[in-house]
Amino acid sequence: MKCHKEDAPLLGLMGQSMRLIGKRAQELYAEYDLNRAQSGILFALHQEDSMSQKELAKRLNVTPPSITSMIKKMEQEGYITRKADEQDQRVMRLTLAQKGRDSIAYVIKTAEKLEEKVFEGMSAEEKMLFRRLLLQILENLE
Template sequence: MQEPITTYLEESISLSLVRLYKAQHQQAEVRCQKIGLHTAQELVIFRLLEEDGLSQSHLAARLGVEIGTVAKTVQRMEKEGLLIRRQDAEDARISRVYLTEKGRRLGEPALHIWKDLDACLVQGMSQAEQLLFRRLLVQAAANFSRCSFSPADEHP
């Protein structure tokens, strides 16, 4: 006899990950709003604190997102005075992104948010469990990068 779908889903690692992502995202959103950021803007700030003046395409690559996503985020952050775009001195086709002082000042509070989220996430875990948890998450992400699904793989 086939296992009931609801039983499978409740025990599914994928559903647990979706729930974890939603909970983390919601907590990050609430906390980021308190310092005047929209979710994921802190990731742009973190990257530019490390490498200010990236082109939008390099920024997208470093963040692992589509160029269109970065373009929208950069545009919004520029309107909010968090960063500025300047044409590259050698190639006018390239737009480079720089943090403003306002954006730079949000780096520290945003990093505290991420540290608080991490602390909340691993609450009640030993140091060894935390290391194992992180290693397993990294391994799971690497597994997906090696998996490829095509329409031919779909079950009837």
């Protein structure tokens, strides 16, 4: 039995949509040898300038250990730098390295391109309503 999109449950549609958005994002970011998670790290560091791994994990809604290997890889590839916090030497501060700063415009442009594709054919009012509904979902789940 095949389920038609029109008959699918809302959560099923959300899941399918997120998988397709993730797949499209992966294709777009691969052009700069990045993945979605790495681009999220770059964007977060661009907005905050400097963050600890714990702060970054909280911002991205993941556990600190889950991004450890990604941070190491991004440091090795020259996207980010790690240095000890001046007030607390036990805390490592993450910042964008030059390669990370150079690539942030691409990350933002790619995100805008993806958002444009995702919301193609929707009015400004529909997008605002969708935003409000997503914020309500987040509030319900937090």
